[in-house]
Amino acid sequence: MSDESRLTEQHFSGVLTRVPFKGALSAALARYMPLESENDFEVFAELPASDAPIFLNFTEHYQILDALVKFANQLWSEDLCILIRLSMPGGMRLPADLLQANVLLMQDVAPEVARLKGQVAHLLVIDDHLLRYQLEQGHNQMRISLYSQGDKGINQRRFAQLIAPLADYGIEPI
């Protein structure tokens, strides 16, 4: 039996509907690049501004990702590879778990999913467009996928456990 044929997939699609940490103070971390020349101002005047609400800052975004990665590493303690759509500007230093060797941060996860799906025991993909500042485009959506080999029932249960806390952040399934 090939690796591909034993592969099972789980998917979660959700959207952030409110500030994730209700009642907690949230620092205003969005920064604007220093603009000096006529060209600088012209460029920024022409850039699109998102009309989607901004519910979190960089710290809170990384906090959600960090919690997901930490929990996933517990649930699948061996042979877990994690792909996350994440780019600069970082705004701040990334949490240590996001910099570990079983995690790859990239602009577009699709090529790596195609490459690793079925090739590693467990592939977790976090592909979100949670907006941290107004230039970012998207609708606060988050998609999480698991491509797993091995016992389907166990992986289904673990995936359900992984995504359960997302409701606490106001990330509702769509």
Add this chain to the structure above:
Amino acid sequence: MSALTLRSVAFQPIKACLFESVKRPAISQSFDWVSGLIQAQTEQVLSQLTEAEKAQIERHFLCSTMVELPFTTGDIAWSEVAQKLTQQGLNNPDTYINAYECASWGYSLRHYLNYAKPEQSRFLLVSILDANFYDLTFWRYNENWHESGFGVTTILLEVTKEVTNELITQCALTHNSMAEFATVVRRTVTGKEDVCLALPFFPEHIQEMFNKLLAKQWRLPDLHHRWGHCFGSDPWLSILCHSLENPPLEDQKYMAASLALNGYFAMAEVVVNQHTQLILNEEAAYV
């Protein structure tokens, strides 16, 4: 013997003020132009490989530090860029990584070495692109690293045996990243007198720190005065310029090291020899 051999290294400088004499085109158009430079450089870098060797190129990462805004704003999508690049040539990049800023090349290499199948892991291409697509003042000069330098670097690495301690990817624990980086660099090359350091280019006041903390270590000269800070390209450009001026006659080990503003750093010990292809192109300007 180091596990990583630098088979080819190329740098294509790109003008800092890209649109000084022409009207700034749509970002998709200027990105197409840069994609052409990446495609041409990839062909240059692979020109000395046999067809059998080319068949052993497993993948090609495109890394960057400062090229993100066109993707953030949705003006271009990486999937479209990658699709065009794939149509243009077999070995063009299909993966774009900039989250680790100037250290992105090292984190890409780490991922590759962890997940490539052993039988497919012989050759790896990494390109590093930094170009001022919007001609923004901040990217040309800022207080962090003074003048910037822009361009495309492509390296072709050959993995000759299992990589163990030749690659280091780490993150500073404090906010004094520069000193932590220099300390780890120093520790890494302790007892390796035959390894020459290729460090990032910084203005003089930052060079002073390296001069103190790495006073006795063998280092290539800082070329900030010539090129500016070229982000993740610096160590590779450093090795390239030195090797062009002093063509290697035998194996020479270098520790290529990059440090990101947020404290991520990467170091790779590579061998350069008389067979390493060295390519330094004329500065390209958008016309």
